[in-house]
Amino acid sequence: MYRHYTWLLTLSDHVAHFGLEHHESSDDRVDENSLAEAPLREGVAELLAHEYVHSWNGKYRRPAGLLSPDYQQPMDGSLLWVYEGLTQFWGTALPVRAGLVTPESYREMLASLAGSFDTEPGNRWRPMADTAAAAQILFSAPDAWTLSRRSVDFYEASVFLWLNVDAELRARSAGRASLDDFVKRFYAGAGGAPALKPYVEADVYATLAAIAPGDWRTLIRRHLDTTGTQALLAGLQSAGWQLTYSPEKNSYLETRLKRRKTVERQSSIGLRINDKGDDRGTIIDTVEDRAAAQAGAGPGMKIIAVNGRKYSVEVLDAAIAAAHETRKPIELLVESADYYRTLSVAYFDGARYPHLARIDARPDTLSQVLTARAD
Incomplete structure (x- = not known):
């Protein structure tokens, strides 16, 4: 997959801010003060983890549809829920396992995402799969009307999809398997010089079924093809947590105000x-x-x-x-x-911010996802 890995980190207010993945390195650019405070450093940790995961999820294992043979053939982004979505899942979970982000901060981040999807009108008419198919258009779409149109939010929506998959793997295997086992099997390969091993959607389902038999396509396509937030919130609930609202500010949204200079009062x-x-x-x-x-x-x-x-x-x-x-x-x-x-x-309901609350009747698989591994 790689012989070595290098992060090129730029701290500047005078360049565009993004992360760009390569087999053995990534180009990561953030605000100049991004290491000045703990909440801001969490954002850097997530970016570096995200781009690192791309070394094996995206560069080594890559959707066959993103391997167009020439410029006359369009790229097929229908599996971006794996390429980017699973990377987003691990890019936010691994910093928690490493002790760089607290579980509480992670839950506030997850609550902010769930709250955003819960209020936006766009997912009531546009399914997640369509945002992946239209990624080349949505990446450059203006911020105005994003909530009504949706954006490339297959990144964030897929986090709930993969939480659902993890919880289901644990349930079907009586706790013997998790998403870690899928990653070990699906992305297994020899270390060393960069290599490329393409896959198709059926390969994802086949690998999951080899770990825990069952109809994985139906579960995943429910997230991809249905409108509204029923599947997304069900994915959260399957991990033992549910979305709630209270007047108490969401700490992740407050950090977002510092990082992105954006005031979120959509709830x-x-x-x-x-x-x-x-x-x-x-x-x-x-x-x-x-x-x-x-x-x-x-x-x-x-x-x-x-x-x-x-x-x-x-x-x-x-x-x-x-x-x-x-x-x-x-x-x-x-x-x-x-x-x-x-x-x-005419709004009279007071301050309203998203948070997560435990569902006592369900196993807390989210906390298991975030627990550090010794192996």
């Missing part, structure tokens, strides 16, 4: 807001059936004031809390091109 009034420089207060996206959008808010508008006070995250949060007590709509003064409008946002 309450239904807004994602830019918090960076001159664009601070500009609406990135809206949840179309939530209060802000119903009042007329849309991507590109800039929030100037909230209830007569100059906009800030703190002022907005105070207004959300006040509306819960007074039952009076939140007044947003917004700028849209050359026009100003006052929107009356």
Whole structure:
């Protein structure tokens, strides 16, 4: 798979930020202050783990559809739920096993993902499989209307798919097998010089069935082909946890505010807001059936004031809390091109953030996934 592995890590505010995988190395670029605080370092750990996993999941074992023989043949991204989705799963789990991220932080991250899928309108009409098929278009799509359109969220949605697979492997084998066993078998190979071993979808099901017999295609295609969040949340529940909401802030979303300068209030009034420089207060996206959008808010508008006070995250949060007590709509003064409008946002349920809660009647397989291995 590789003779050695090298991470090239760039800390800079003057380059594009991404990770790019290779057989024996990766090009990883993050914000200049990404190592300054523990919550920010967690993001670096996840990026480095993600790109490292690609050495064997993506570079060594690669979907046959991504091996187009020439530029006249289109690439087939239908197995990106393995190439990227399983990589995302391990890219977030391995830092926990290594002690670089706490299990609590991981659960807050998972809750934020589940909460986002739970509120976005896009998954009500577009299945996850279609986001993989349209990846080459969605990668460059604008942030506006992402919640209604979906993005390349096969990365994040697949985490719940593979949690479901892990829990099912444990159940069908009476606890003798897990996703670790699938990885050992599916990605087995000799170390050394980079090699390439393609696969097709049936190979995934056959390997799973060799470990624990059963109809794996139906379970996985339920995640890929159905709309809504039933399969996704069922995957979370199969691991012994469920999505809940409370007024307590989600620590991962607060870190995201620092890392990406994005204010996430989609679970309450239904807004994602830019918090960076001159664009601070500009609406990135809206949840179309939530209060802000119903009042007329849309991507590109800039929030100037909230209830007569100059906009800030703190002022907005105070207004959300006040509306819960007074039952009076939140007044947003917004700028849209050359026009100003006052929107009356009838939201009265207060602060609402996603978290996870244990399901006592089910085994906690999520904690088993995150437990460090000695072998």
